[in-house]
Amino acid sequence: MILVGFSAVWIYKAQEKEKLRDAACLIIVQINELQKRVQEIPSYITNQGVNLTAFYESLPLIDVNHWNNYKHLFIRKIDNKSYDSINKFYQYVTSIQEQQELMRNLQKNYFFVKQSAICNAEVSLIIETLKEVNFISTYSNQLQSNPNIDMNRFWNIYQNKRKSFISITNGDALTPYAPEQISLTLQGILKQYALLEIAGSEGYRTLSKIAKIIDK
Numbered sequence: 001m002i003l004v005g006f007s008a009v010w011i012y013k014a015q016e017k018e019k020l021r022d023a024a025c026l027i028i029v030q031i032n033e034l035q036k037r038v039q040e041i042p043s044y045i046t047n048q049g050v051n052l053t054a055f056y057e058s059l060p061l062i063d064v065n066h067w068n069n070y071k072h073l074f075i076r077k078i079d080n081k082s083y084d085s086i087n088k089f090y091q092y093v094t095s096i097q098e099q100q101e102l103m104r105n106l107q108k109n110y111f112f113v114k115q116s117a118i119c120n121a122e123v124s125l126i127i128e129t130l131k132e133v134n135f136i137s138t139y140s141n142q143l144q145s146n147p148n149i150d151m152n153r154f155w156n157i158y159q160n161k162r163k164s165f166i167s168i169t170n171g172d173a174l175t176p177y178a179p180e181q182i183s184l185t186l187q188g189i190l191k192q193y194a195l196l197e198i199a200g201s202e203g204y205r206t207l208s209k210i211a212k213i214i215d216k
Contacts, residue, residue: 023070024211030066031086031198034093037061041096042190049183052176055103061093074207082203085196092193099182099189110176118169125165129158 038061044054067090075083133154198204 020073021211023066023073024207026066027070027086028204028207028211030062031089031204034061034089035198038093038096038190038193041186045183045186049180050103050178050186052103052107052178055100056107058100061097061100062090065090065094074203074210077210078203078206082201082206085198085201086203089193089196089198092189092196095189096186099186103178103182106177106179114169114174117174121165121169122162125158125161129154129161132157 040058044051044058067086071083071086133150
C-alpha cells in the first residue's frame, strides 16, 4: 500500500512538473516571437501617420494569450517585478493589436465604401450615356425591343467614360481615412514598451530554466 501510494504521488508530481514545463515553454516561445513582431510596428508609422497597406497586410500579433492562461502557475516562482513586467508586456501587445484591428476594420470599411461609390458612379455614367444617345425617355423598354438603338455607339461612349473614371479612381480621387489618434496611441504604447526589460529579467530566466530552454 505504501509503495502504491508513493507511486501515485510520484506520478502526480511528475505530471505537474511536466505541465509546468509545457506552460513555461509556451510562454517563453511566445514572448520571443512577440518581441520580434513588436519590433516591426514602428515601420508601420510614418510622418503622415499610419502606413495603411502595411497595417492591413500585417498578421494579428497574438492569437492565444499563454501568459494569461498560465500565469497563476508561476506567481510564487518568479519575482514580483518580473511578474509585473510580463503582465505589462502582454498588456502593451494587446493594446497594439487593438489598434491594429481598428485600422484593419477601417480599411475594410473603406474598401466597401469605395466599391459602393464606384457602383453608384457607374450607374450615373450609364444614365448619362443613354441620354447622349437619346434613349433616356424610354430606355427601360427600348433596350429590349427597339431595333433602332445603336448599342455599339452606347458601348463605345460608355467604355471611354468608364476608362477615364477608373483611371481617376485608381489614383488619389478617393482619400482613405486613417485617424491620427491611432498613430499617436501606437507611439505612446511603444515608448512605454521600450522601458520594459523582459528577456534579461530574473523572471524570464526562471521561466526559461523551468522550460529547459537555453539561450544560444
